[in-house]
Amino acid sequence: MKNLVYVVAVLALMAVGAVAGILIYNAALAGDGEASEEISAPTLDPNVTPTPGYSQVVATNEALQTQIAVLQQITPEPVVTEEITAETPPEETDTAETNSDGLSGRSLFRIEQTESEVRFNIDETLNGNRITVVGTTDQVAGDIVVDFDNPGSSQVGTIRINVRTLTTDNRFRNDALRARILRSAEDEFEFAEFTPTDLANLPESVSVGDTIEFQITGDLTVRGTTNSVTFDTTVTVVSADRLEGYATATILYRDFGLVIPNVPSVSDVADEVILEIEFVALRVNE
Template sequence: MYISPFILVFFLSFTSLHVSNYFYIKEQTMKKNLLIIGIVVLVGIVAVIAYVLRPPAEATAPIEAIPLATPTAVVAEEPETEPVTEPEAEPTAAETTTESYPAPEQQAQNASYPAPEDTGAEPTGVMIFSIVSAESQARFTLNEELRGSPTTVVGTTDQVAGEFSIDFSNPANSQLGIIQVNARTLATNNDFRNRAIENEILQTGSFEFITFTPTALTGLPATVAVGDTITFQITGDLTIRDVTQSVTFEATVTIVAADRIEGLASVTVLRSAYDLQIPSVPSVANVTDEVLVELQFVAVPK
C-alpha cells in the first residue's frame, strides 16, 4: 500500500509533538508534586518546632515543703477528782493586820537578777529543719555536642523544698521528708533548650514537680555535734514525670551551727531509665545518657 510522504511526515510530526507534550506534562506534574511535598514537609517541621519551642507552663506558686511526718505523742488523761472544800479558818490577829507591800510589777522592777550566760551548750533531742529555697539549688549536669562543639549543660533552680529532723541525742533516729523540685523553673543558659526540656523532655505542663521520697538513711554516725561534717547515703524513690526509680544519693552534711545546716547530695541517673527522649534537632548530637543530679541546700529550724 502506497503512503504519501506528506502523510508520513505529518504523522511523525504529530506523534513527536504528542510524545513531547506527554513528557512535558509529566515533568511539570512531578515538579508540582515535589513542590507540594516540600511545602508539606516544611510546614510539618515548622509545626514541630513551634510545638517544642512554645512558651512553657509557669510555676503555679512558690514551692512549699511537705510537712515532715513525725510520730504524734499520746497524752494520758488524768482522772477527774472531786473538789475538796476545806472549812474556813478564823482569821488571826496577824492575818488581820494591814501592811503595805509593793505591787508585783514593782517587785519585778526592783528585783535584780544576773543576765543569763551563753553556755554554748550543744543542741540535744530532736530538731526539725526546713530547706531555705533562696539559699539552695537543685541542678542537673550532662554533656552534648552543640553545633559540633562539646558542651556541658547545667540546669538549675532554687525552687526546691523539704524538711528533715536531726536527733542530736541519737542520730540514727533522724528522718528526711519528701523533697520536691519545681521542674517548670529549671533553666540552662539557652532559652531554646529550656523550652525543649520543659515542653518535650520533662513535659512540665503535665508533671510540674520532680519528687524524691526517701526510704532509708544509712551510714549515720553514732554522735553528732555542731561543727561536724558527716557523710552518709540516702536511698529513696526518685520520680521524674510518671516514672519512678529507686536511687541512692551520696550526702555530705555540715552542722554549721545549732540553727544552720549545709549540705550536698548527688546521684547519677540514666535518661533512658526515665524514658527522657531528646528531640531531633540538627544542631544537637551525642547527648549523654548519664545525668548528674545534685541538691545543694541550706536548712534552718522550722
C-alpha cells in the same frame, strides 16, 4: 547544574522550615515556665519517732551484737562472804545526755529556697563541640529532722522540686524541656519528688561544726515514673539553727521514660544525668 542548585536550595529551605516548625511547636507547648503555686513539701513532726530504715536496723543489730560479745567476756566477780559495811549511795544525777554544744533531742530544719539550688548536668555535642548542659532551679522544698541524741534516728522528708522552673543557658532548650522532655508545662508533671526510704552510715554523735557524709536511698519520681536512687550526701552542722548540705546521684534518663528529641545541631547526648542539690536548711521553732 542549575537544577542541582535548585534542588539543594529547596532541601535547605525545607530543613530550615522543619527546624523552625519544631521550635515554634515547642514554644507553643512550653508555656512561660512560671510555677503554678508556691513550692512546698510534706512536713515532718520531730515529736514522732520514725520507723527505722534497713541500714538503721542493721546498725542497731550490729551494736547489740557487739555489746553481747563484750558482756560474754566479762569474768564474774567472786562472791564476798564477809560482812560489808553499808555505804551511802551516791547522789542521783541527771542521766540525760547532751553533747558538748548543749544540743539534745530532735530538731526540725526546713530547706530555705533563697539559699538552695537543684541542678542537672548532661553532656552533649553541640555544633561539633562537647559541652555540659546545666539546668538549675531554686524551687525546692523539704524537711530534715536531726536527732542530736541518736543521729541514727534522724529523718529526711520528701524533697519536692518544681521542674517546670528549670532553666539552662538556651531558651529553645528550655522550651524543649517543658514541652517534650519533662513535659513539665503540663500540671500533671510540674513536680518531681524524692521520697527517702533509707539513711545509711549516719554517725553515732554529731555536734556544731561537724561535717557528716552518708547515703540517702529513696524513690525518685519524674514525669510519672518512679525508680530507686541513692544520693551521696554531705551535711555540715553550721550552728544549732543552720545546716548546709550537698547531695548528688547519677541516673539514666531513659530509666524514667524520657526521650530527648533529635535536633540537627546536636549530634550526641550522653545517657547519664548527674543530679545535684545544694541546700541550706534552717531550724523551725514550733
